[in-house]
Amino acid sequence: MIDDWIPLDRGFFNRPVLEVAPELLGTVLCHDAGPDGVVAVRLTEVEAYGGADDPGSHGYRGQTPRNSVMFGAPGLLYIYFTYGMHWCANLVTGPVGSPSAVLLRAGEIVAGLSAARQRRPGAHADRDLARGPARLTVALGLTKQHNGLDTVAAGSPVRFGRSAIATERPAGTVLASARTGVGGDGAHFPWRFCLAGEPSVSPYKPHVPKRRNSVAP
DNA sequence: AACCGGATCGTCT
DNA sequence: GACGATCCGGTTG
Numbered sequence: 558m559i560d561d562w563i564p565l566d567r568g569f570f571n572r573p574v575l576e577v578a579p580e581l582l583g584t585v586l587c588h589d590a591g592p593d594g595v596v597a598v599r600l601t602e603v604e605a606y607g608g609a610d611d612p613g614s615h616g617y618r619g620q621t622p623r624n625s626v627m628f629g630a631p632g633l634l635y636i637y638f639t640y641g642m643h644w645c646a647n648l649v650t651g652p653v654g655s656p657s658a659v660l661l662r663a664g665e666i667v668a669g670l671s672a673a674r675q676r677r678p679g680a681h682a683d684r685d686l687a688r689g690p691a692r693l694t695v696a697l698g699l700t701k702q703h704n705g706l707d708t709v710a711a712g713s714p715v716r717f718g719r720s721a722i723a724t725e726r727p728a729g730t731v732l733a734s735a736r737t738g739v740g741g742d743g744a745h746f747p748w749r750f751c752l753a754g755e756p757s758v759s760p761y762k763p764h765v766p767k768r769r770n771s772v773a774p
Numbered sequence: 775a776a777c778c779g780g781a782t783c784g785t786c787t
Numbered sequence: 788g789a790c791g792a793t794c795c796g797g798t799t800g
Contacts, residue, residue: 604792613792623785640793641782647792660792679795691793738792 562587565717567709570631574650574657578605579731579750581648581659585667585722589714590698594672598664598687598697599722602751602758604736606647607657613736613743616656627656632709636694636701643691646699648708648717662690662737662749665757667722672698684756729753 565584570577587597606614607627615624615637626635627649635647635658647658664687666673673686673696680686687693694700699715708716730753735745737759751758 606792615792618786621786637792638784639791641784641791643782643793645792662792689794736792 561721563719564709565719567630567632570648570650570709571652572631572650574605574607574659575748577648577650578603578659578748579733581717582731582750582752583719584717585720586661586664586697586717587668587715588697588699590672591714593698594669596669596673596676596697597667597722598693599667600661600664601755602663602749604660604662604750605657605748606660607651607655611743611746611748612741613739613746614656614658616658620656624656626705627658628654629705630707632707634699634703634706634708634715636699636704638701644694644699644701645690646694646697646703660690661693663688663751663755663757663759664693665755666696688757689759729755 581600581603583599585597585599587595589595607616611617616627620628623637626633629649630653631650633649635649636644638644646661648661649658651657666683666686670683674680676698677686677692677696687696703715706715707713732751732753733747734749735747736749
């Protein structure tokens with residue numbers, strides 16, 4: 558278990574998403590699912606969405622039933638469904654009314670390894686358990702039931718914090734690059750942040766235009 | 775290690 | 788009716 562837990566409070570999350578996102582690297586996200594076990598992940602890769610004008614953000618075109626949690630309080634969990642089969646988890650940042658969130662893309666399992674393995678039977682290596690946003694969501698046992706959950710509320714089963722685990726493995730250099738899978742006008746935003754040299758960082762490369770052997774017309 | 779295709783459905787146009 | 792903030796397994800080099 559985690560003895561020396563220092564939770565991140567709402568004030569930490571109530572800041573611009575571009576400040577919160579890189580500082581989240583190296584912190585620990587923990588889910589206590591009760592009988593199914595406790596799993597904790599040390600975050601190694603995240604992406605920022607929202608802010609002033611971000612065409613890549615779900616909140617860019619205004620509030621809808623799907624993205625309404627993004628407009629809520631900092632510290633909420635925003636979990637959405639994509640590609641017909643995958644769930645992805647985000648942390649809402651900034652003040653109420655500003656649709657900003659950090660997509661949790663990858664991490665290293667630091668507690669509850671056996672429970673994480675059970676939830677991801679297909680994974681070949683432990684570093685793959687939470688490598689990628691949909692994988693991380695599964696390994697932690699997060700589902701659509703957790704959409705809108707307040708991670709700062711007393712007794713929340715999901716919470717962010719710092720611990721000796723993170724201190725023993727200090728966050729190295731933070732790298733910034735373009736966000737994975739984001740095209741269009743927001744494609745060039747260097748809002749993907751990861752820790753250098755981490756095996757658990759998602760291998761997927763940023764969106765690139767297709768190449769052909771022949772020369773363009 | 776890189777590349778491909780298939781799976782699969784909620785959400786907004 | 789189109790398209791995703793994706794993953795996996797197979798194939799090829």
